[in-house]
Amino acid sequence: MSKRKGTNAERELIKKFWENSWAAIRSAGSGKTRHPNPDILAANAKAVYAIECKSSSKREVRIERSQIDDLVSFSSVFRADPVVAVRFNHTPWFFLAPDILERVPSGNVKIRFEHAKENGLGFDEFFRKA
């Protein structure tokens, strides 16, 4: 996926947070700094989330183990809840906590559309419960 498409997907998600009375920002230089850096931070009176976003035109997305490790370690210091947001072509966003992600033997994460649909939650389910 191009960087621009990734950015657009993140912006779309940011908009959704604001529409639902959350404050959210995109982080600058995600993946380019020495410190762990989630794609999005969102919070309201009830919760704080650090979010790694992935969108794909295929039926699965891969995420490096180190990216998940960074998301979890950032969240631990910032006191946020880590979550992975994934969207496939023409599907809504699915939200998955790191501990329910499928791993390949190397430890990297593979999110299949079917797995996301079955185990992930939609925006309303995930963030209204928060």
Next chain:
Amino acid sequence: MSKRKGTNAERELIKKFWENSWAAIRSAGSGKTRHPNPDILAANAKAVYAIECKSSSKREVRIERSQIDDLVSFSSVFRADPVVAVRFNHTPWFFLAPDILERVPSGNVKIRFEHAKENGLGFDEFFRKA
């Protein structure tokens, strides 16, 4: 001040947070989005701060009233404490809460070096107390 210099100042501050056991990120597209957007978000187990950064080679910096309003409204939704970080040439950072900033008649903010030095707190004073 050039955009690059501003970015470098923000990066320097981010580094300082991590060195002091805070998690911090720079926000992307500060000032370019429709939603309020602080320059930096920093948090640890004790507090969450939304930070507007200004650095200047002069003896004073100006901040538009709307930027302060955005900082405060963002902080209100995100449940962060708003703070302005300011640094002049060859001085350390000073941290000032929005309510102690000096206003010019238009409502815009003017931070003079002398005012920052007298009323602002250094990193350790401001964030160790947090």
